[in-house]
Amino acid sequence: MAETWLDRFAGLARLEQPVRDLLLARSAIIAAPEGSVIFGPGKSPENMLFLLDGVVRVQQVSESGHDIVLYRITAGESCVLTTACLLAYDDYAAEGIAETDVQAAAIPRDVFDDLVAQSKSFRSFVFAAFSKRITDLFLMIDTVAFQRIDVRLADTLLKLSHGEDTVATTHQKLAVELGTAREVVSRQLQEFQRRGWIAQARGSVAISDRAGLEQLARHHS
Amino acid sequence: MAETWLDRFAGLARLEQPVRDLLLARSAIIAAPEGSVIFGPGKSPENMLFLLDGVVRVQQVSESGHDIVLYRITAGESCVLTTACLLAYDDYAAEGIAETDVQAAAIPRDVFDDLVAQSKSFRSFVFAAFSKRITDLFLMIDTVAFQRIDVRLADTLLKLSHGEDTVATTHQKLAVELGTAREVVSRQLQEFQRRGWIAQARGSVAISDRAGLEQLARHHS
């Protein structure tokens, strides 16, 4: 059988052949440019998405004007959460933003329902995705409530770096990652710089001592 | 047809008759006394639970020793989250504690899977429950990250009161509700008392001016 986008999803590898055929037949490949809003308040996604390429950032905007990043969906993951949520609530507080150019396979809602009904493997995939998201959300609540901001910032810098030595971001964006204020990020970054862990430039942070950051991040992670 | 526990669940009202029969035939009614741990780290529930009577509090214990209440399951709700989570992760960080004597209908995992496969209504029920929990978790993240502690405490007092005029709880327990420290709760309660909104006694809080609390709670909720 030919290579299809299904093969990019580890959790879908064991799908029965008729299910694979249905999925391929009823899915549409869509693309969105960097910066576009995939879904958001008043813009529910009508489809379930399987992300083939790129990264989608899911963040929340509260009435107070504060933003916080909830999680990211990377290639090989799916938006089960959003699919499920649109079933019940369209005053959906979170929005999904393409952080890079994005390609995805879109599955209409009724096909999603059929797949869940017909395929045990697909059910496993869906519930596993739910589980992962929910345990991540639990962990995030714990982190936001109890973790020190310097530890979280160090951790976030390391995660955003993806192993590279510079992170292209602003203090404001880092503040949204943590759900805190820009001033707090600025002060912490100054402290990191004073310790020789990073070097700052306008719109970017260069990591000069990864081990230092890692030690802090591990300290209470 | 006879009245069964299924009728206590609004979301299950429209189940097809064969599905109802299966659910009734394969479920076991279980009871747990107040204070017992329904599930927790190293004690995964093997079954999906439909709560018939009582209240289950789900809370999280972080490594740092900090606790925080995540949500409650009341009669007429189900533990879909826990069911789904045990599929993937048994290093499940949260625990469920019976706040009152509890009765529940337990469904084995494979029956749950069958039901999801066979019944569209059951799927709707399950995904609606997921949606509700997840949007609640999103809301909670927002609250923990951005809401003032006095507003949250006022809100929590009102919620825990269930319309009664006294709340039987300790400062420590209120602190766990909010994920903060006992001292913080003590100070805020003193301020509430100074304003004439509450009267304190050892192990309980009497609400003397509900409107005052409500105004504060609404202020930014």
Place this chain on the structure above:
DNA sequence: GCGGCTTGGTGACATTGTCACCGTCGCAGG
């Protein structure tokens, strides 16, 4: 160059979290 926007820096202050310690209360065991 000019003007406006984005980015980042800073000090003062308010809020919240942490720590150390104390006193009171209720209760079980002697």
Place this chain on the structure above:
DNA sequence: CCTGCGACGGTGACAATGTCACCAAGCCGC
């Protein structure tokens, strides 16, 4: 009855974080 002991709550000092009001420097289109 007395005596510990543990749970409950109060308090002050301090640290960490959030908020506000600014300001300065860089960037970019005109």
